[in-house]
Amino acid sequence: MPRAASQPNRRRAPSRPGAAEPFDADYYRRFYGDPQTRVSDAAAVRKLATFVASYLRYLELPVRTILDVGCGMGHWRTAAAELWPRARWFGVEYSVHLCERFGWTQGSIVDLDVRAATGRTGFDLVVCQGVLQYLDDAAAAKAIGNLGRWCTGALYLEALTAADWRVNCDRTRTDGAVHLRRGAWYRTRLQRHFRSCGGGVFASRRTGVTLFELEGA
Numbered sequence: 001m002p003r004a005a006s007q008p009n010r011r012r013a014p015s016r017p018g019a020a021e022p023f024d025a026d027y028y029r030r031f032y033g034d035p036q037t038r039v040s041d042a043a044a045v046r047k048l049a050t051f052v053a054s055y056l057r058y059l060e061l062p063v064r065t066i067l068d069v070g071c072g073m074g075h076w077r078t079a080a081a082e083l084w085p086r087a088r089w090f091g092v093e094y095s096v097h098l099c100e101r102f103g104w105t106q107g108s109i110v111d112l113d114v115r116a117a118t119g120r121t122g123f124d125l126v127v128c129q130g131v132l133q134y135l136d137d138a139a140a141a142k143a144i145g146n147l148g149r150w151c152t153g154a155l156y157l158e159a160l161t162a163a164d165w166r167v168n169c170d171r172t173r174t175d176g177a178v179h180l181r182r183g184a185w186y187r188t189r190l191q192r193h194f195r196s197c198g199g200g201v202f203a204s205r206r207t208g209v210t211l212f213e214l215e216g217a
Helices: 025-033 042-058 075-083 096-102 114-118 137-150 162-168 183-190
Strands: 065-069 088-093 123-129 151-158 194-198 201-204
Touching: 042 075, 042 151, 042 201, 065 075, 075 088, 088 096, 088 114, 123 137, 137 151, 137 183, 151 194, 183 194
Parallel strands: 065 088, 065 123, 123 151
Antiparallel strands: 151 201, 194 201
8 A cells, every 4th residue: 555545534424314325345445455446455545554553552552542533444443453452432324335345433523422331431542543534624624623522542534734745645546536635624613722742643632741842843
């Protein structure tokens, strides 16, 4: 998988009642099943999760609970079982197709009642990979606020930006039918709740974690 390819697997609600689900079986067959067009696989996610686990150990942030918002094929669950074997993992997914296939909790990052879905209100690690670019500005801002409330430890966040689309991503494997915003748009809203640690890792301001000046992004 090209390093710069971005996860295309999330959250664009049908535009009208009764419209076909945008994240259906054909969608996942293209982006996650076909080796010629898939953007990611279990091995790529395990490599990423290994980095995140190592960094959180370095920051001395324990992981006992994990919320994966937009859990897709469940690759983070597989990686978490190996990297955080004692942690409880909770997966929430917008795609009805995947919820029926894997049994995930169906819901949207914008209006999820996290207590009703999981029985918890806070999580040591929240994963939000390839979700926010599918939301308009108002919905994405609300989603970031939710991430700030749910995360009591660390957030791993990936969102395709306008610069990524121009320069970084492999467009043959990346869904461009998204909201392409500047990275600064995300950083402005994230900094209210998080400190950027680099590498897509953000520490909740509630942790009090110490970062040297050049460790943050």
